[in-house]
Amino acid sequence: MTTDTHDVDRSTDLSQPLDRLGPDETLKYNSDYLRGSIDQGLLDRITGGVKFEDNKLMKFHGIYQQDDRDIRDERRRQKLEPAYTFMVRVRLPAGVCTPEQWLKIDALARAHGGDQIRLTTRQTFQFHWVVKEDLRPTIQGLHEVLLDTIAACGDDARTVMATANPEDSAVHAEVAVLSKQLSDHVIPRTRAYHEIWYGEQKVATSEEQEPLYGKTYLPRKFKIGFVVPPSNDIDVYSQDLGFIAVSGANGLEGFNVTIGGGMGRTDNEPRTYPRLGDVIGFIAKDRLLAAADAIISVQRDFGNRKERARARFKYTVDDKGVEWVKAEIERRMGAPFEPTRPFEFTSNGDVYGWQRTDNGRFNYTLFIENGRIIDRPGKPLLEAIRAIAHIHRGKFRLTPNQNLIVADVEAGDRAGIDAILAEHGLAENGRTSALRLNSMACVAMPTCPLAMAEAERYLPDLIGRLETLLAAHGLADEPITMRMTGCPNGCARPYVAEIAFTGRAPGKYNLYIGGGFHGERLNRLYRENIGEPAILEILGEMLGRYARERAAGEHFGDFVMRSGYFAEPA
Structure with missing residues (x-):
């Protein structure tokens, strides 16, 4: 953990009466800064x-309890508790x-x-099937x-x-460094993590322990991403x-800032919806941390803490209005945004195979x-990949x-990397269809407790039929x-895809069409x-x-939006 402090305007009263907080907010407030009784439960x-x-x-510690849903009903019939395991996210x-680090992950x-290892849609690792007694060894292994x-x-x-x-450039490298700096800056400061997982001695707690978050942290999850045009691979508007x-003649100058994106929604609940972020202006790169602190603190202080389904920042932006939120961010930053600088996106996919970088090396x-x-x-x-x-000698x-x-x-x-790929049957990027290369699925069954249908295990077969x-x-x-x-939660960012499916029941999906090719x-x-026969038809x-x-x-998404598939315009 870093030791920098957060210089954030805390003038808004965060001490809302507990009877005005939802159950999750009350739980956080009474958790002793995320300690709860985790230590005893382990x-x-x-x-x-x-x-x-x-x-x-x-979850604040990066851990979700799950169970094997493939055998859940059988265990229930046998009067056994679910087959609990845990997902650990790095x-x-x-x-x-x-x-x-890769060899340790392996x-x-x-x-x-x-x-097995899963690479997530947010550029990190997930372990699944971790049993409770292996949680500490796993986290301590990562610490090594x-x-x-x-x-x-x-x-x-x-x-x-x-x-x-x-293709990696100096700008990409600087942005990666800044993303690490920002991540270290905004993680919770509570010592609970070190006490529970590393066995460090407990220390006294106070409000100063969480200068950015306070005792109730944020109303919901808060996702941050950096993107370098013309690629929109992170789907920045989500x-x-x-x-x-x-960028300019001297490299990275700063950033256009977007606020209020988010993918999640709830079926049959029109007050929940996916939303694309709004571009609200430009900041010089030396204003990055101040801007992030101001924006996060606005959501901390004005986000919905009573109704969890409406607690994401996108609803705060819509409820308060973009201009009001922008003005409040500027007040907390102590400076206005500059006018938005020109930029252009052309795709949100990956480029496969070997690419030469700016420094003469290869990716x-x-x-x-x-x-x-x-x-x-x-x-x-x-x-x-372990052999590689x-x-x-790179990253x-x-x-x-x-x-x-x-x-x-x-x-x-x-040549050595090519030989390993060939030996293991992986020199195949050129023989994989464009549809498959531009596809993505969440984990879903059997470990995700929210899944209503298959995703990761089914999409490859469906793509084979569509090919x-x-x-x-x-x-x-x-x-x-x-x-x-x-x-419908949208972990694979389905609502910006040209074709997307969200699970409704085993073998049944909602079909979405018409997203922008580069996530716009x-x-x-x-x-x-609908099921597979209707999907294929x-x-x-x-x-x-x-x-x-x-x-x-x-592009396909542009075509369907102009071709009469919807009775009314978007």
């Missing part, structure tokens, strides 16, 4: 789980890690995480290579994202707070379908699209963004609660029309 061997309240608090600003996955899980989940500013461009890099982007790294027959992915980590970068960049490779080291349709229409090489989640436009609901007709009627260079 010692309880009668159950594989933890108390309801401690499960909520453990805090990894900008998705950058060293080979040494070892922990083999020891405690079911021999200077990694932690602080604020990877919970009502706080989560892992900070940054564009992972395989972030609560986004920083769009602006290799490896496609990791839905971010799942596991050894399969004929394709031992976990083993292959043993010889690699690894996780992308916002769940892929992996072997970064900063000397020209003479390329046949694309080939029949001459569209095999056409990039189309497709995303699937097991519920929300898609729209086209059909509700609907998309087969659309893809046929697209092949016949599209304009030169027109």
Whole structure:
């Protein structure tokens, strides 16, 4: 943890009466700065789980309690408790890690995480299947290579994202450094994490322990990301707070700032919705921390703490109004925003294979379908990347699209990496369809408690059937963004995809179409609660029309929005 302090205007009274707070807010207030009874619960061997309240608090520590839903009903019939395990998420600003850190992640996955690693849509690692008694060894193992899980989940500013461009420039490198600096700046200051997981001595607590967050932290999760145009790989408009890099003759000058993005929604609840962020102006790069503190503090003080479904920053922005929120941010920053600087996005996908960087080295982007790294027959992915980590002298970068960049490779080291990829059946980027390369899915079944349908385990098969349709229409090489989640919460950022599915029930999905190719436009609901036969029929007709009627260079999302699929304009 860093020791810098937060210089934030705390003039707004945060001490709301407890009877005006929702249950989660009261829980946080009474938690002794996220300690709760987690320490005692970890010692309880009668159950594989933890108390309801401690499960909520453990999210701030980067940990979610889950259970194996494939066997949940059988265990219920046998009068057994659910097969509890835990998901552990690493805090990894900008998705950058060293080979040494990768080898530790690999070892922990083999020891405690079911021999698999997941790369998330926020550029970090997740372990699944971690049993309760392995939580401390896992977190302490991460600590050995200077990694932690602080604020990877919970009502706080989560892992900070940054564009992972395989061509890598000085601007990208500086933005990655700034994202790490900001992440360290906004993580909670409570010593609870060190006491519970590292065994450090408990210290006295006070309001000064959390100068940015206070006793109730934020009303909901708060997502931050940096993006370097023309790539919008982090989907900056989906972030609560986004920083769009602006460069000049002397390199990085500052950032255009976006506020109020967010993907989550609740089915049959029109007061919840996905929202794209608003660009509110430009800041010089030396104003970064002041701007972040001011924006986070506005959400802290004015976010909805009574109705959790309406507690994200996007609702604060809509309820108060963009101009009001902007003025309040400026007041707290002590300076106005400058006018927005020009920028342009052209895609939000990854560029695969070898790319030469500005410094004369090379990066290799490896496609990791839905971010799942596991050894399969004929394709031992976990083993292959471990072999690369043993010889690699640069860094690894996780992308916002769940892929992996072997970064900063000397020209003479390329052959060794190519040999490992070929030996393990992974030299296939050029043989993977454009649709699959631009797809993404959340974990969903069997571990996510919110999932109503499959995602990660089903999307590859659905894409295989759609690839046949694309080939029949001459569209095999056409990039189309497709995303699937097991519920409406939007972890794979489905609402900005050209084609998206959100789970409603086993085998049933809502179908959304018409998102912008580079994340600049929300898609729209086209059909509700449909299964695979209807999906293939609907998309087969659309893809046929697209092949016949599209304009030169027109993306699929743009085509469907102008082609009469919706009765009223967007």
